[in-house]
Amino acid sequence: xxxxxxxxxxxxxxxxxxxxxxxxxxxxxxxxxxxxxxxxxxxxxxxxxxxxxxxxxxxxxxxxxxxxxxxxxxxxxxxxxxxxxxxxxxxxxxxxxxxxxxxxxxxxxxxxxxxxxxxxxxxxxxxxxxxxxxxxxxxxxxxxxxxxxxxxxxxxxxxxxxxxxxxxxxxxxxxxxxxxxxxxxxxxxxxxxxxxxxxxxxxxxxxxxxxxxxxxxxxx
Numbered sequence: 001x002x003x004x005x006x007x008x009x010x011x012x013x014x015x016x017x018x019x020x021x022x023x024x025x026x027x028x029x030x031x032x033x034x035x036x037x038x039x040x041x042x043x044x045x046x047x048x049x050x051x052x053x054x055x056x057x058x059x060x061x062x063x064x065x066x067x068x069x070x071x072x073x074x075x076x077x078x079x080x081x082x083x084x085x086x087x088x089x090x091x092x093x094x095x096x097x098x099x100x101x102x103x104x105x106x107x108x109x110x111x112x113x114x115x116x117x118x119x120x121x122x123x124x125x126x127x128x129x130x131x132x133x134x135x136x137x138x139x140x141x142x143x144x145x146x147x148x149x150x151x152x153x154x155x156x157x158x159x160x161x162x163x164x165x166x167x168x169x170x171x172x173x174x175x176x177x178x179x180x181x182x183x184x185x186x187x188x189x190x191x192x193x194x195x196x197x198x199x200x201x202x203x204x205x206x207x208x209x210x211x212x213x214x215x216x217x218x219x220x
Contacts (some may be wrong), residue, residue: 048087060083
């Protein structure tokens with residue numbers, strides 16, 4: 001049997017992305033069940049996040065993201081059907097690494113550490129991304145729906161469960177209004193970020209958190 005062509009072997013064994021606009025203009029079909037390239041997916045997410053850091057959402061295009069990631073737009077659309085879906089995925093990819101609730105420890109201390117993490121995330125290169133997303137969802141109903149479903153609601157649910165744990169362990173009073181308590185903590189951070197464009201340094205975030213805990217206990 002004659003040996004297969006080296007180029008053919010490469011396309012079979014490696015997850016190579018060929019731009020449809022290059023060569024014959026037709027991307028080769030992949031065998032069914034073939035795993036997609038994780039390196040390509042991560043490269044696209046990184047490129048999308050860089051775009052969020054550099055320019056407003058309205059100015060971002062999937063063509064430029066694909067080019068920056070070194071893949072074809074066809075490859076990009078295998079994972080995400082819209083630009084907005086991709087940008088949210090890119091944001092979550094970063095946020096999930098930076099904003100993590102500790103699985104162990106006293107609930108109020110875990111909540112405080114998480115809030116401190118939010119403050120750190122709002123500071124520096126991530127802050128401008130948060131601003132752009134929160135600004136864009138005001139005029140884009142579809143993006144707002146995805147943001148609430150994929151970003152806000154899951155985290156809000158996690159944090160509320162943590163507050164419930166704090167109540168059960170008598171770290172917070174049983175009659176604490178969870179929504180108001182959490183809004184009073186995150187609100188000042190968003191004010192600094194969105195309106196005053198000031199850094200959410202750790203001392204400021206810790207002070208806000210401690211004041212809200214004291215207020216919740218005093219109102220009981």
